[in-house]
Amino acid sequence: MVTVRRPQRADARRNFDALLAAARDAFAENGTDASLEDIARRAGVGIGTLYRNFPTRRDLFEAVYVEEVDQLSAAATAVASLPPWDALTAWLHRFVAYAVTKRAIIEALNRESEMFATCRRTMYDAGEPLLERAQKAGAVRTDVSFDDLLRLVSGLTSAAFVDDAQRDRVIALALDGLRA
Amino acid sequence: MVTVRRPQRADARRNFDALLAAARDAFAENGTDASLEDIARRAGVGIGTLYRNFPTRRDLFEAVYVEEVDQLSAAATAVASLPPWDALTAWLHRFVAYAVTKRAIIEALNRESEMFATCRRTMYDAGEPLLERAQKAGAVRTDVSFDDLLRLVSGLTSAAFVDDAQRDRVIALALDGLRA
DNA sequence: TGCGAAACGGAGGCCCCCCTCCACTAATCT
DNA sequence: AGATTAGTGGAGGGGGGCCTCCGTTTCGCA
Numbered sequence: 440m441v442t443v444r445r446p447q448r449a450d451a452r453r454n455f456d457a458l459l460a461a462a463r464d465a466f467a468e469n470g471t472d473a474s475l476e477d478i479a480r481r482a483g484v485g486i487g488t489l490y491r492n493f494p495t496r497r498d499l500f501e502a503v504y505v506e507e508v509d510q511l512s513a514a515a516t517a518v519a520s521l522p523p524w525d526a527l528t529a530w531l532h533r534f535v536a537y538a539v540t541k542r543a544i545i546e547a548l549n550r551e552s553e554m555f556a557t558c559r560r561t562m563y564d565a566g567e568p569l570l571e572r573a574q575k576a577g578a579v580r581t582d583v584s585f586d587d588l589l590r591l592v593s594g595l596t597s598a599a600f601v602d603d604a605q606r607d608r609v610i611a612l613a614l615d616g617l618r619a
Numbered sequence: 620m621v622t623v624r625r626p627q628r629a630d631a632r633r634n635f636d637a638l639l640a641a642a643r644d645a646f647a648e649n650g651t652d653a654s655l656e657d658i659a660r661r662a663g664v665g666i667g668t669l670y671r672n673f674p675t676r677r678d679l680f681e682a683v684y685v686e687e688v689d690q691l692s693a694a695a696t697a698v699a700s701l702p703p704w705d706a707l708t709a710w711l712h713r714f715v716a717y718a719v720t721k722r723a724i725i726e727a728l729n730r731e732s733e734m735f736a737t738c739r740r741t742m743y744d745a746g747e748p749l750l751e752r753a754q755k756a757g758a759v760r761t762d763v764s765f766d767d768l769l770r771l772v773s774g775l776t777s778a779a780f781v782d783d784a785q786r787d788r789v790i791a792l793a794l795d796g797l798r799a
Numbered sequence: 800t801g802c803g804a805a806a807c808g809g810a811g812g813c814c815c816c817c818c819t820c821c822a823c824t825a826a827t828c829t
Numbered sequence: 830a831g832a833t834t835a836g837t838g839g840a841g842g843g844g845g846g847c848c849t850c851c852g853t854t855t856c857g858c859a
Binding site (some may be wrong): 483485583586587590591593594596597598599601605608609611612613614616618 | 620763767768770771773774775776777778779780781786787792793794795796797
């Protein structure tokens with residue numbers, strides 16, 4: 440897992456965190472190619488400071504991305520105690536609610552890079568057991584791979600919906616196709 | 620239906636068509652905010668010529684968009700003779716195959732504008748009867764609206780897939796949730 | 800409190816895009 | 830063939846993003 444070292448000095452650490460937060464917002468709003476100068480502005484920091492902490496746009500993006508993935512994988516253990524079908528769908532709903540504001544995760548779903556590969560693995564390690572459990576319990580058809588499933592759901596994150604109710608309705612609809 | 624008048628003179632008409640084709644490609648590749656100068660370059664035409672034919676980026680986009688929607692709606696009559704379920708899914712597959720290279724259609728799915736509203740209506744008029752027929756025939760559950768369906772499917776167009784086989788598999792999966 | 804090192808931030812060079820304007824080119828008409 | 834005029838295309842000004850560089854500020858240790 441790639442980790443970026445937080446700076447030592449207090450002021451530097453403050454700026455580092457502000458940048459990370461600003462970047463998260465900016466990437467969510469405008470996708471991977473949000474303006475770096477805008478991110479620095481949002482963080483109340485000079486552009487030079489951004490570049491010192493994150494020499495390339497990629498460095499910044501990865502720092503945000505790793506954090507997101509970690510949270511997503513933590514969510515998997517949180518639902519582990521539910522019944523198989525419920526655990527799976529709860530996690531998938533979480534995935535959607537989560538990724539819908541952070542579409543960079545989706546954009547990156549099949550981008551080439553060691554770092555992405557690692558993160559993808561992390562996500563799969565978290566979610567795949569949920570699917571397998573549901574399949575063993577006979578709740579989900581067995582001709583579906585976790586990759587299929589994730590792509591199905593991730594597609595829905597980028598669709599536009601009239602309101603949250605419609606979004607949930609459509610996701611439920613899609614998941615009904617999974618049932619054994 | 621908004622229509623752009625093609626120019627009278629032969630050379631002008633050639634340029635007009637080249638611009639439209641170049642724009643279609645560029646929008647497909649880079650989304651709605653493709654570079655206009657790049658479009659002019661692709662068309663082998665000066666930037667001034669682009670602006671004379673299409674004073675705003677929106678004019679250009681609409682010209683492309685209208686054409687796409689027309690083709691999509693024509694596809695609906697082409698499948699009308701199939702059995703209800705097959706007709707519906709055939710059209711939806713067509714929708715995906717189509718929109719996947721032209722994601723601007725999706726981006727525009729709920730953009731505000733009289734012109735978009737008209738085109739949306741055209742698309743709905745084409746596809747909605749297919750759903751209703753399938754529902755009346757008992758092939759599709761009745762608690763699904765055409766809007767739900769279109770958004771479900773349109774989400775899948777923007778998902779990334781390993782290959783076409785996976786895409787078709789995932790779409791079929793999603794559509795299985797529709798069955799009555 | 801004083802000092803060295805760490806961190807800051809924005810000016811500036813570069814590049815690409817947007818859009819306008821107008822001297823030039825060539826299609827069409829007679 | 831020559832005149833008329835629609836049509837061309839690219840230069841250029843403005844704006845904004847990228848990234849580097851370095852004079853200035855601030856931290857935190859002693």
